[in-house]
Every structure is written in C-alpha cells, then in structure tokens.
Amino acid sequence: MEQPEPAAEITLRAIGRVSCPRVELVDDHWGNVPSVIHLDAERFTPDALTGLADFSHLEVVYHFHRVPNAAIETGARRPRGNPNRPEVGIFAQRAKNRPNRLAVSRCSLERVAGLNIHVRGLDAIDGTPILDLKPYLREFGPQGNLHQPTWSTELMSDYYAD
Amino acid sequence: MEQPEPAAEITLRAIGRVSCPRVELVDDHWGNVPSVIHLDAERFTPDALTGLADFSHLEVVYHFHRVPNAAIETGARRPRGNPNRPEVGIFAQRAKNRPNRLAVSRCSLERVAGLNIHVRGLDAIDGTPILDLKPYLREFGPQGNLHQPTWSTELMSDYYAD
Numbered sequence: 001m002e003q004p005e006p007a008a009e010i011t012l013r014a015i016g017r018v019s020c021p022r023v024e025l026v027d028d029h030w031g032n033v034p035s036v037i038h039l040d041a042e043r044f045t046p047d048a049l050t051g052l053a054d055f056s057h058l059e060v061v062y063h064f065h066r067v068p069n070a071a072i073e074t075g076a077r078r079p080r081g082n083p084n085r086p087e088v089g090i091f092a093q094r095a096k097n098r099p100n101r102l103a104v105s106r107c108s109l110e111r112v113a114g115l116n117i118h119v120r121g122l123d124a125i126d127g128t129p130i131l132d133l134k135p136y137l138r139e140f141g142p143q144g145n146l147h148q149p150t151w152s153t154e155l156m157s158d159y160y161a162d
Numbered sequence: 163m164e165q166p167e168p169a170a171e172i173t174l175r176a177i178g179r180v181s182c183p184r185v186e187l188v189d190d191h192w193g194n195v196p197s198v199i200h201l202d203a204e205r206f207t208p209d210a211l212t213g214l215a216d217f218s219h220l221e222v223v224y225h226f227h228r229v230p231n232a233a234i235e236t237g238a239r240r241p242r243g244n245p246n247r248p249e250v251g252i253f254a255q256r257a258k259n260r261p262n263r264l265a266v267s268r269c270s271l272e273r274v275a276g277l278n279i280h281v282r283g284l285d286a287i288d289g290t291p292i293l294d295l296k297p298y299l300r301e302f303g304p305q306g307n308l309h310q311p312t313w314s315t316e317l318m319s320d321y322y323a324d
Binding site for chain 1: 172193205207213214217248253255270291301
C-alpha cells in the first residue's frame with residue numbers, strides 16, 4: 001500500500017440522541033417501540049434531513065454507550081450467555097460487548113418534524129448517542145442467497161415480535 | 163432523562179484493514195470486487211472469528227478515511243453532484259462526505275483463514291480502516307414494505323453491476 005497509514009484512533013461525535021420509553025437494556029420485543037431521534041441543534045438545521053421522508057426505512061449507527069470498557073469481549077463467547085448455544089467469536093455475533101461498541105440497526109421511518117425523526121422498531125434505549133443515520137436502499141441489501149446458522153435464527157425469534 | 167450524559171466525543175480504533183485491487187475511489191461496479199479484511203493481529207486471535215464462516219453475508223462498518231474535514235457536508239447537496247437530481251440532506255443520502263464519515267455495507271463472505279476474512283462486493287478501497295464486522299442476520303433486515311425515491315434507485319443502477 002502506497003497510502004499513508006490512517007490515524008490509529010478515530011474520534012467521533014454524536015450527531016444526535018434517542019428518546020424512547022425504554023430506559024433499561026432489554027433483549028427482545030423491539031418491533032413496535034416508538035422512538036424519536038433528536039438531531040443536535042447546535043450543529044444541524046432541518047436541511048440535513050431534506051428528502052428523508054421519501055424513504056420508508058432508515059439505517060442507524062449508534063453507540064452501545066452503557067457498556068464499560070472492562071466488559072468488552074475480544075475473543076469468543078456464548079450468545080446471551082446461553083450454555084445451550086455454541087461459543088462464537090465476537091465478530092460472528094452482534095452482542096453489544098464488542099470492540100468499538102458500534103450498533104447498526106434498521107427501523108421504520110414514521111415522520112420527520114424539524115430536527116426530530118420519528119421512527120419505530122429502533123433497538124436503542126433512551127439517551128443512546130446516534131453516530132450516523134442513512135436511508136435504507138433496497139440495492140444495498142445483501143446480494144444473492146442468504147444463509148445463517150440455526151442458533152442465530154432461534155436467538156432472533158422474539159427480537160422484533162410484539 | 164435520568165442517565166448521565168455520555169461523553170461528547172467517542173474514540174474508536176480500527177479493528178482491521180481492507181486489502182483489495184481498488185486503490186482509488188470509484189462510484190460503481192463493486193459487486194464482484196474481491197477483498198480481504200485483515201483483523202489486527204496485535205489485538206485479536208482467530209477465536210474472535212469462530213463460527214463466522216457459518217454465515218453467507220457480513221455487515222461491515224468502516225471509515226471513509228480519505229475524506230478531509232473540510233469536505234464534510236452538514237446540510238443538503240445533490241447526490242454525486244448531479245444537477246438533474248434533487249438536493250437532499252446529507253442524512254437522506256449515503257454520500258461519503260458525511261459527519262463521522264461512517265460507512266455501513268453488506269458483502270458476501272467467501273472464507274475465513276486465521277485473521278483474514280475473504281469477502282466479495284465490499285465497497286471499500288484498499289487500506290480502508292474497518293471499525294466493526296457483524297454477521298448479517300435475515301431478521302435484522304427492514305421489516306414491512308420498503309419504498310424509496312426514484313433518484314436513489316437510479317443512482318444505484320450500476321453500483322453492484324459487473
């Protein structure tokens with residue numbers, strides 16, 4: 001590689017914050033949770049959201065801000081600590097105790113009002129810092145045939161259920 | 163909110179880096195590009211990837227590291243600068259010149275060899291810092307009916323084409 005090495009550390013700043021009725025971490029039943037993403041009014045104006053309402057779904061990057069450094073896993077663990085599940089690597093699961101504590105999640109967009117984005121099904125608790133917000137485009141979905149192991153399908157069975 | 167305010171700045175560290183044949187930014191034809199994600203050998207061992215090969219697709223968070231601070235857009239712009247497209251907010255498009263410079267992308271997983279993850283269709287140039295890596299789970303896809311504006315469908319027409 002001829003390019004200079006990028007900086008080892010990357011500093012981000014939240015672009016906004018979530019408010020929603022869930023104040024504690026809960027594993028399941030996120031599908032119908034209503035949330036509002038409040039864009040930071042000190043840095044943004046509503047034109048940052050022009051045209052967003054033409055999309056049905058968003059892709060949101062947020063920070064698992066309640067995970068302490070000491071809890072971050074860098075090896076393998078059983079998803080949700082369940083002894084009946086196989087041990088899998090932290091990058092082979094979506095657990096929150098991961099390096100960089102980044103979450104990526106889809107949700108339905110209900111409406112945009114000024115700097116407030118009303119969504120449904122965002123799996124983030126009240127106060128969560130939002131790092132990015134993108135429209136979901138069909139063409140950016142996975143290409144070709146999907147497959148995944150049984151444990152992951154079982155784990156998700158109630159995730160978005162009412 | 164009763165929670166303490168999280169820190170205003172969030173510091174991340176790349177978990178690995180991409181190597182691939184594309185060394186310059188290109189808009190389209192990513193679908194068949196082969197890449198290798200090299201996990202940082204100073205911090206990880208292959209057990210961080212245990213079980214990853216059971217998934218067909220990955221979701222990758224990376225940093226648009228070549229975008230200078232001065233180029234970051236916080237308002238609205240025309241996607242790809244095309245005068246025939248409407249002006250849309252930076253959070254209503256997926257342009258790289260965005261606050262925090264975060265990319266989220268899906269790709270096919272071909273094989274895992276030690277700390278090297280061989281993928282296809284990852285839209286990141288050679289040397290890109292990888293910030294997170296997750297298995298793609300069907301259940302985490304968008305729920306319900308999808309819709310998106312015409313300009314976004316047109317823009318994506320050659321993105322993953324050969």
